[in-house]
Amino acid sequence: MSRDADQIWQALPVPAFLVNAENLIAALNPAAETFLNLPQKAVAGLGLDDRLGFDIDLKGDLDRARDGQAVLFHRDVMVTRPGDGALNCDVQIAPLGDGSGIMLVLLQPRRIVGQLGKALQARSAAKTAIGMADMLAHEIKNPLAGIAGAAQLLAMGLKREDQEMTDLIVQETRRIVDLLKQVEQFGDLRKPALKPLNIHDILERARITATLGAASAMTFADDYDPSLPQILGDGDQLQQVFLNLFANAAEAAGPGGGQITIRTCFEPGLRLGDASGGHAVPLQVEVIDDGPGIAEGLLDSVFDPFVSTRENGTGLGLALVSKIVSDHNGSITVTSRPGRTIFRISLPLAPRLKELN
Numbered sequence: 001m002s003r004d005a006d007q008i009w010q011a012l013p014v015p016a017f018l019v020n021a022e023n024l025i026a027a028l029n030p031a032a033e034t035f036l037n038l039p040q041k042a043v044a045g046l047g048l049d050d051r052l053g054f055d056i057d058l059k060g061d062l063d064r065a066r067d068g069q070a071v072l073f074h075r076d077v078m079v080t081r082p083g084d085g086a087l088n089c090d091v092q093i094a095p096l097g098d099g100s101g102i103m104l105v106l107l108q109p110r111r112i113v114g115q116l117g118k119a120l121q122a123r124s125a126a127k128t129a130i131g132m133a134d135m136l137a138h139e140i141k142n143p144l145a146g147i148a149g150a151a152q153l154l155a156m157g158l159k160r161e162d163q164e165m166t167d168l169i170v171q172e173t174r175r176i177v178d179l180l181k182q183v184e185q186f187g188d189l190r191k192p193a194l195k196p197l198n199i200h201d202i203l204e205r206a207r208i209t210a211t212l213g214a215a216s217a218m219t220f221a222d223d224y225d226p227s228l229p230q231i232l233g234d235g236d237q238l239q240q241v242f243l244n245l246f247a248n249a250a251e252a253a254g255p256g257g258g259q260i261t262i263r264t265c266f267e268p269g270l271r272l273g274d275a276s277g278g279h280a281v282p283l284q285v286e287v288i289d290d291g292p293g294i295a296e297g298l299l300d301s302v303f304d305p306f307v308s309t310r311e312n313g314t315g316l317g318l319a320l321v322s323k324i325v326s327d328h329n330g331s332i333t334v335t336s337r338p339g340r341t342i343f344r345i346s347l348p349l350a351p352r353l354k355e356l357n
């Protein structure tokens with residue numbers, strides 16, 4: 001391999017294998033070593049499907065692509081790694097074209113792609129549900145005011161011990177009115193006023209506010225990529241996003257507290273997709289906590305409105321977060337297990353100043 005080719009091979013961010021004319025592994029790049037969790041010398045000379053399970057006929061495909069000198073592309077292949085679950089990958093098989101019979105096999109894990117698709121679905125479901133809830137809120141608020149008023153009038157003619165009941169009616173109707181106000185506010189959420197801003201400024205502001213209130217029992221750690229370019233965002237709304245995530249982590253941790261790690265990084269390849277190729281969302285912010293994790297069965301619906309496991313939770317926090325992120329043309333995904341819950345927000349960059357004018 002020439003020096004340039006070797007550098008590209010080493011830097012390639014997806015697992016890549018070279019397979020010789022006998023379909024045995026001749027070389028693998030560092031991403032492939034990480035993917036297999038095995039060093040090159042442990043697998044060189046083995047068949048690719050000795051260590052990995054594929055739900056396609058890999059040897060047959062290698063032979064066909066080699067014979068036809070053609071590139072084969074498989075979408076959604078289940079690849080099983082030693083000691084690990086199956087992973088959904090796109091598999092590309094290409095001849096090197098130098099007559100040696102050596103084939104290049106690229107694996108592109110699709111986990112993130114699939115999750116982003118799910119996030120998009122959740123987003124539109126949330127929008128419909130919020131629209132309906134907003135309409136209902138308008139309709140319910142007026143009669144509720146009537147009920148509370150009537151209970152108060154009734155209370156005047158009652159003995160002290162019977163007033164407990166009317167007090168309960170008044171208190172509970174107030175609670176419903178408060179909830180409805182929140183729903184209405186949610187429906188009213190204005191479009192973000194987008195300005196170029198530094199995400200770390202927003203994160204720091206949110207962190208300080210959270211330490212003074214909702215997340216006072218938590219310790220914070222950060223892992224910032226200081227070279228990140230600016231994003232186009234509404235500072236107040238984004239701050240609300242992070243405050244909600246910090247508050248949720250603190251509530252999950254309980255009074256004993258726990259740790260929240262805020263991580264930022266740049267992933268140039270990440271796109272939010274539709275058929276036309278979508279748009280890039282390269283700026284990543286992860287809010288990671290070491291709490292008990294999201295309750296089983298809840299992971300697919302946490303962004304839906306009114307989903308809550310907390311006694312006094314409205315279940316609107318994450319629905320709001322998801323709406324704001326989507327208004328910023330970004331996406332949010334979550335993974336969770338006990339001890340490690342990660343909310344990841346992917347955002348587009350601000351266009352360069354030249355493009356803005």
Ligand SMILES: Nc1ncnc2c1ncn2[C@@H]1O[C@H](COP(=O)(O)OP(=O)(O)OP(=O)(O)O)[C@@H](O)[C@H]1O
Pocket residue numbers: 244248249252289291292293294295298302307308309310312313314315316317318319341
């Ligand atoms: N970091 C987390 N760890 C564990 N569970 C979480 C975490 N974040 C969210 N959840 C779960 O998701 C649910 C929904 O969160 P969401 O913020 O939408 O509503 P809430 O916190 O219950 O109420 P609200 O934010 O409206 O007061 C929570 O009730 C909780 O069960």
Ligand SMILES: [Mg+2]
Pocket residue numbers: 244247248313316317318
């Ligand atoms: Mg919340």
